[in-house]
Amino acid sequence: xxxxxxxxxxxxxxxxxxxxxxxxxxxxxxxxxxxxxxxxxxxxxxxxxxxxxxxxxxxxxxxxxxxxxxxxxxxxxxxxxxxxxxxxxxxxxxxxxxxxxxxxxxxxxxxxxxxxxxxxxxxxxxxxxxxxxxxxxxxxxxxxxxxxxxxxxxxxxxxxxxxxxxxxxxxxxxxxxxxxxxxxxxxxxxxxxxxxxxxxxxxxxxxxxxxxxxxxxxxxxxxxxxxxxxxxxxxxxxxxxxxxxxxxxxxxxxxxxxxxxxxxxxxxxxxxxxxxxxxxxxxxxxxxxxxxxxxxxxxxxxxxxxxxxxxxxxxxxxxxxxxxxxxxxxxxxxxxxxxxxxxxxxxxxxxxxxxxxxxxxxxxxxxxxxxxxxxxxxxxxxxxxxxxxxxxxxxxxxxxxxxxxxxxxxxxxxxxxxxxxxxxxxxxxxxxxxxxxxxxxxxxxxxxxxx
Numbered sequence: 001x002x003x004x005x006x007x008x009x010x011x012x013x014x015x016x017x018x019x020x021x022x023x024x025x026x027x028x029x030x031x032x033x034x035x036x037x038x039x040x041x042x043x044x045x046x047x048x049x050x051x052x053x054x055x056x057x058x059x060x061x062x063x064x065x066x067x068x069x070x071x072x073x074x075x076x077x078x079x080x081x082x083x084x085x086x087x088x089x090x091x092x093x094x095x096x097x098x099x100x101x102x103x104x105x106x107x108x109x110x111x112x113x114x115x116x117x118x119x120x121x122x123x124x125x126x127x128x129x130x131x132x133x134x135x136x137x138x139x140x141x142x143x144x145x146x147x148x149x150x151x152x153x154x155x156x157x158x159x160x161x162x163x164x165x166x167x168x169x170x171x172x173x174x175x176x177x178x179x180x181x182x183x184x185x186x187x188x189x190x191x192x193x194x195x196x197x198x199x200x201x202x203x204x205x206x207x208x209x210x211x212x213x214x215x216x217x218x219x220x221x222x223x224x225x226x227x228x229x230x231x232x233x234x235x236x237x238x239x240x241x242x243x244x245x246x247x248x249x250x251x252x253x254x255x256x257x258x259x260x261x262x263x264x265x266x267x268x269x270x271x272x273x274x275x276x277x278x279x280x281x282x283x284x285x286x287x288x289x290x291x292x293x294x295x296x297x298x299x300x301x302x303x304x305x306x307x308x309x310x311x312x313x314x315x316x317x318x319x320x321x322x323x324x325x326x327x328x329x330x331x332x333x334x335x336x337x338x339x340x341x342x343x344x345x346x347x348x349x350x351x352x353x354x355x356x357x358x359x360x361x362x363x364x365x366x367x368x369x370x371x372x373x374x375x376x377x378x379x380x381x382x383x384x385x386x387x388x389x390x391x392x393x394x395x396x397x398x399x400x401x402x403x404x405x406x407x408x409x410x411x412x413x414x415x416x417x418x419x420x421x422x423x424x425x426x427x428x429x430x431x432x433x434x435x436x437x438x439x440x441x442x443x444x445x446x447x448x449x450x451x
Contacts, residue, residue, distance in 0.1 A: 009041045014115050021120035024111040028124055031107035032131040035100055038107040051103050054096065073407075078400030086150040090143045097139035104132040153396055163398045166199035167283040170443060171402075173197070173394070174273050174287040175206075176246075177295075177344075177359060189243045190345070191359045194276055194284060196443060202408025205442055206363070207280060208356045208418035211243035214428045222274035223256035224249070232275065246272045264393040279419075281436035289391040296337030298366070305340055305365045308332045311354075313346040315339070353420045364414055417442055 009026065013019045023042075031038035036051020068076040079085045108128045113121050177191030192209040215231040218224045224232075224245070233240050236252045249256060249271035257267040269287050277284050299305050309330050316325040328335075328343055335343060344359045394402070419425045419435060 017117040020115040024124040074404040077403040081399040090146040093143035100135040205415040213242040217278040296341040299337035
């Protein structure tokens with residue numbers, strides 16, 4: 001009797017529905033807030049200790065992650081994007097899901113729900129089931145996200161090449177927009193730009209490269225230089241434009257870049273990268289290729305994108321506007337992937353330079369959509385679309401660094417420089433020293449001395 005009065009949780013008065021109901025509430029709540037505590041108080045103490053130690057480890061890991069996020073977020077993102085870490089996280093989360101399932105079911109057994117009041121039985125059982133779904137569901141969802149993340153990162157990012165350090169304080173990435181949509185055959189770059197990101201501040205600068213630019217040079221170190229020492233002219237394809245370099249290298253000179261595919265790239269991409277380096281004077285170690293159709297799927301997965309339209313644009317139709325399916329009207333609109341795709345590619349009544357500007361506008365809008373909350377809430381759709389839309393040779397080891405840098409990039413306005421006649425650039429005979437000077441002034445502005 002003394003032991004019963006001293007330990008009402010472990011040795012309750014089972015004849016009292018009120019006591020058993022209160023006991024049931026306490027056990028279910030404690031079992032959810034501190035898994036294992038219900039077993040220590042009223043059941044198998046060994047099982048309870050396993051639950052308590054596991055819970056303590058989880059709390060320590062959570063606190064460590066929070067401290068790391070506040071003090072060194074780059075390291076945290078590096079962990080979160082590492083394949084081995086994600087595999088371990090997946091195994092641990094599955095183990096927690098199983099443990100919490102066992103503890104919750106055991107807690108409901110310890111409650112002796114049949115001894116509670118009639119209303120208490122229903123409410124305690126309902127709360128226990130809610131806690132069961134919440135705990136095991138959260139752990140299972142976390143394991144699923146870790147699994148999908150690992151698979152997606154493995155498909156998207158290069159792993160063979162070692163990460164490179166920034167050049168003159170910047171990471172420079174060649175961004176290619178491929179036009180392999182459902183109404184096109186093959187793939188060729190429809191949009192070309194160099195994204196230059198300040199390695200310290202995260203300031204992003206987008207340098208637009210007109211796809212129709214002629215007489216593009218190559219550096220002497222490029223395999224294409226031997227074929228075109230005086231610039232890209234008298235070429236082996238129908239048009240000697242900047243975006244034709246991709247096609248020529250793919251079809252005519254794949255032997256110029258024998259290691260490209262093994263390194264997660266292609267001869268066409270590497271040749272285009274060489275041309276972009278010679279044109280801009282920047283070292284460009286990485287590329288990102290975005291497929292047009294996949295880009296539409298990605299926008300749909302993000303829940304659409306907000307775009308301000310300056311001019312009425314047709315969807316479909318020929319040069320005489322015959323067969324126009326729909327019009328994109330001026331004004332600020334929330335577009336799905338289909339309409340955003342046409343906003344970027346619509347040609348009638350606009351020039352290639354107008355399209356370059358719209359493509360850059362769309363890229364910025366999508367970048368702003370990539371908030372942690374938006375990505376997490378639509379994770380599966382974004383992951384599925386991502387494997388279709390993006391190809392890159394950025395090493396996975398650099399992803400954590402770039403994720404951290406992106407938080408700074410999103411907080412700053414994107415600088416732009418379009419290499420077009422509007423900025424004094426001749427498309428047929430580009431003045432390369434002038435282009436390099438404009439880019440250098442933008443990336444490394446001269447500071448005015450203070451008195």
